[in-house]
Amino acid sequence: MKRAAAVLVxxxxxxxxxxxxxxxxxxxxxxxxxxxxxxxWIDRTRDATQGWxxxxxxxxxxxxxxxxxxxxxxxxxxxxxxxxxxAKKVLREPEPAGWGLGVVLGLVRSPxxxxxxxxxxxxxxxxxxxxxxxxxxxxxxxxWSHDRxxxxxxxxxxxxxxxxIAERWFAVGEAFGDDRTNPFYRxxxxxxxxxxxxxxxxxxTRPGGSRADRYLSAGLTWQGPPFLP
Numbered sequence: 001m002k003r004a005a006a007v008l009v010x011x012x013x014x015x016x017x018x019x020x021x022x023x024x025x026x027x028x029x030x031x032x033x034x035x036x037x038x039x040x041w042i043d044r045t046r047d048a049t050q051g052w053x054x055x056x057x058x059x060x061x062x063x064x065x066x067x068x069x070x071x072x073x074x075x076x077x078x079x080x081x082x083x084x085x086x087a088k089k090v091l092r093e094p095e096p097a098g099w100g101l102g103v104v105l106g107l108v109r110s111p112x113x114x115x116x117x118x119x120x121x122x123x124x125x126x127x128x129x130x131x132x133x134x135x136x137x138x139x140x141x142x143x144w145s146h147d148r149x150x151x152x153x154x155x156x157x158x159x160x161x162x163x164x165i166a167e168r169w170f171a172v173g174e175a176f177g178d179d180r181t182n183p184f185y186r187x188x189x190x191x192x193x194x195x196x197x198x199x200x201x202x203x204x205t206r207p208g209g210s211r212a213d214r215y216l217s218a219g220l221t222w223q224g225p226p227f228l229p
């Protein structure tokens with residue numbers, strides 16, 4: 001991916017998510033067995049627009065398989081700019097008086113690079129979710145990613161919260177980043193329009209970053225009932 005913010009969305013994955021949309025930080029939750037979901041969003045900076053489509057399904061064994069594909073429009077050009085595939089497994093379900101634990105494994109594809117343009121960059125994320133008595137969900141991530149072109153490994157992290165503020169409305173916020181750069185911050189809202197369908201709107205920024213590190217993100221998540229054989 002060309003923009004640093006989008007790179008962190010993948011490396012901390014997709015950290016796609018809910019949390020899910022609109023959070024970059026992962027949560028301890030997977031799609032229901034034999035069911036699928038679809039996420040899509042647009043990130044808009046002053047100079048570029050990037051759109052994502054992210055289908056996910058649980059074929060059984062409690063594992064959510066997810067794939068993400070991005071296309072960027074910049075300088076009057078439109079290009080396939082990034083992709084990833086990942087699997088998420090819940091190891092311990094979150095409880096009202098306890099905590100949940102999960103793990104994410106995935107691969108990133110960067111087609112705009114000069115070399116190593118396939119699904120060659122691996123990442124792994126440990127995920128924890130802690131419910132609070134006030135109804136807030138706290139999500140924490142600690143991860144690792146490897147860039148084969150640069151032959152460099154990076155430690156990634158994320159900390160997020162989502163809190164109900166009205167019927168069907170949730171306030172969301174997070175900080176996420178890695179051990180090499182300043183962190184990103186996100187804040188906004190998510191609304192449940194109807195059962196299985198959410199919309200979200202957030203702003204993202206990075207102190208000291210460029211214009212490409214400040215963007216508006218709008219998206220949706222649809223989750224269907226179990227239907228797979």
